[in-house]
Structures are given as C-alpha cells and as structure tokens.
Amino acid sequence: MKLLFLTSRFPYPLEKGDKLRAYYLIKSLSKHFDIYLFAINETSVSKKDLDELTPYCKAIEVGIVNKFSSVLSIAKNTFNKNIPFQVAYFYDEKVMQQLSAFTEKHQPEAMFCHLIRMSEYAKQLNIRRSVLDYMDTFSKGMERRGEKSNSLMSIPVKIEHERLTKYEHDIFDKFRHKIIISKQDRDWLPHAENNKIEIVANGVDTNFYTHSKSEKKFDLLFVGNMSYPPNILAVQYAAKEIMPLFKSAGKKTKLLIAGATPTSETTSLASDQIIISGWVDDVRTVFNESRIMIAPMLISIGLQNKILQGMAMEIPCVISSFANNALGATPEEEVLIADNPTEYFNQIERLLNDEDLRLRITENARKFVVKNFNWDENTNKITQMILS
Numbered sequence: 001m002k003l004l005f006l007t008s009r010f011p012y013p014l015e016k017g018d019k020l021r022a023y024y025l026i027k028s029l030s031k032h033f034d035i036y037l038f039a040i041n042e043t044s045v046s047k048k049d050l051d052e053l054t055p056y057c058k059a060i061e062v063g064i065v066n067k068f069s070s071v072l073s074i075a076k077n078t079f080n081k082n083i084p085f086q087v088a089y090f091y092d093e094k095v096m097q098q099l100s101a102f103t104e105k106h107q108p109e110a111m112f113c114h115l116i117r118m119s120e121y122a123k124q125l126n127i128r129r130s131v132l133d134y135m136d137t138f139s140k141g142m143e144r145r146g147e148k149s150n151s152l153m154s155i156p157v158k159i160e161h162e163r164l165t166k167y168e169h170d171i172f173d174k175f176r177h178k179i180i181i182s183k184q185d186r187d188w189l190p191h192a193e194n195n196k197i198e199i200v201a202n203g204v205d206t207n208f209y210t211h212s213k214s215e216k217k218f219d220l221l222f223v224g225n226m227s228y229p230p231n232i233l234a235v236q237y238a239a240k241e242i243m244p245l246f247k248s249a250g251k252k253t254k255l256l257i258a259g260a261t262p263t264s265e266t267t268s269l270a271s272d273q274i275i276i277s278g279w280v281d282d283v284r285t286v287f288n289e290s291r292i293m294i295a296p297m298l299i300s301i302g303l304q305n306k307i308l309q310g311m312a313m314e315i316p317c318v319i320s321s322f323a324n325n326a327l328g329a330t331p332e333e334e335v336l337i338a339d340n341p342t343e344y345f346n347q348i349e350r351l352l353n354d355e356d357l358r359l360r361i362t363e364n365a366r367k368f369v370v371k372n373f374n375w376d377e378n379t380n381k382i383t384q385m386i387l388s
Contacts, residue, residue: 063095203375221290
C-alpha cells in the first residue's frame, strides 16, 4: 500500500525531537508500506540528508517555506482565530500546489500527518485512510510557557494557547485515526473523545545506544536542542539554581550542556564549571563521558527522547516529576526524581557517593527502556490503524 507521509521538517539530521520521531516512524512503517515522503523545510536539503531517507522511501519531495513566506502567512492570519500561529507558519499556497501535484502523480492510498502543523495541507487531500500524529499536546505546552513568560511575551503566548486549544479540538474529526506520544498528553488533549486517541510512544534503538567504558570528564549532563524554549528554561534553572549549591558546598562539579543551536541565553551560562558544547556528531560520546544525566524540565510536555537515550546508555538520570509523568518510570528504581534545587543536589550526591545505587538504577533503567520503548512494536499500532 502507498502511504503519504507529511511532516513539517525534513526528518534529518536528528537534532530535534519531532524530526527523530518522524525518522524512526518512517523507517519502521517502510517495512509495511511504500512510503512517499513530503516534507516542509526552510532551506534546500543536502544530498547527504536525502540519502539517509532514500532507503525507506519510494519518493521524496521537499516543499520550501522560507522565513519571508512564513512571516507573511502569520500576518495574513493575525486575526484568524481558527489558525494557530505555528500552523500558519508552515503553510504556503505554492507548497500546497506542489503537494497536490505530488499526490496526483503517486496516488497514495493512505496518509500519515505528522503534527497538527501539517493539518491544513492534509485537509485538502481526499485520502480516506488517514492518521494524525498529535505527538504532544501543544496547547498545554503553550499554557505552561505563558506561566513562565515575561509580561511582553505573555499576550502572544496567551493568544497562541487559545488558538491551539481550539485547533487541536476542531482538527480531531478531520482524521480517521489519531495518535499521541503519552497518556499524559492524551488526557490534556481538549476533546471529549480524547480517550479514542491511540498512545504511540517513541522508541530507542538499543543496539545503537549502548554503554561503553570511557573516561568521565563531566559530573552532570544535559542534552537537548538548545533553541527549544523548555530546554533553555531547564538549563537556566540548572545553572542558576542547582549549580550554585555545589559551589557553596566547595565542590567543583562540572555540567556539560550539549545540543544543537544554543542561543545566547544558553551560551551566556558558560563558566569554569558549565561547558556548552553545541551540536555533537555522536551523542553517545557525551553520555559515556558523563556520570549523571539531569533533566530539570519545568514545562515539559511529551516524552523526552534524551531521557530514553540516557537510560539506554546506562547513565543514571535525575529528572523532574513533569518529565517522568510521560515517561512512567519507577522512582528510586529506574530514575531519581527531584523538583527543587535542594532535591537535585541531594539526589546527585547520592549517585556520586553510592555505587550500588548507581548500578541498580542504571541496570533497571536499561531493562525498562528495552521492554517499553521499541520502535517497531510501537509502530505496529499505526500499521493496524491504516490497514483497518
């Protein structure tokens, strides 16, 4: 069966969570369907990146949405309460024409729409077998961002929250099937029948993410795309609230912040104890070189891939309750939980000083990930939906 896969970013390289999810879904779904990938991108895609997807796709086409067209689209929809800004950002009439020609040429029998950002495109295609991947409940994330925003940003964030809430509800009935990344996000989704949304969690390539011995250069590690606001907020919290406690205790604890596109808000945190690496070609390197991973997420929605990867790599993880709500790990067995700076300090000190605890947490964490986060098994749910 021919499956049209729509996504708002070309799914490689894997520096963002949505791109990682799209990439592995395509890889797994290609075992059951002929994949026809249509991706939005802000720039042309390199041959190297195209080659990463070519083995899994029968055809690939990229629709370019540049900054100018995105800003123009947002401006056109400024007073349109039915369209969230981020949906408008990715929509372009010329790209819609390009997509229509692509579907006319290949005649797909089913459609997978990755994120509500692509829904305005999907709505215009007459494809009955359709799946919408909400992935996260974006309206909830925007609500939490509003709680943390300064007065200048609070108004547009509030408007976007209201629009997302309405859009996530209204788009529900436009697709035959719906999926989401966690029970937490499903419960937040603003629709009376949200219980009909199937939970399809992310997975981990546990053959790739395996521990290997290496010199420990860093005590603490934070990994994530560093242009993503929740990650920026998390590392600011770590640098300004958690790390000073180690300094006050006379400890030379080192934190590595690794991830693509660090903004000035992140790079300004650098010090003799806080290292900003930027993009890392092979993230396994920084996992192996670090003793403990922290994820002090304050406005977390969805499932944090970095935590799954860290657990698979057998690095003990200290995470917030927000982060664990989607993960569902057992505290004190597979992860340690902390929700204020003192708790982070104490949990980190426990792991640094108790080898038995460290070994028990890491062994259980790896088993937990292997058991619950397998891409092929999770993607089989989507296959059954499409074939039904």
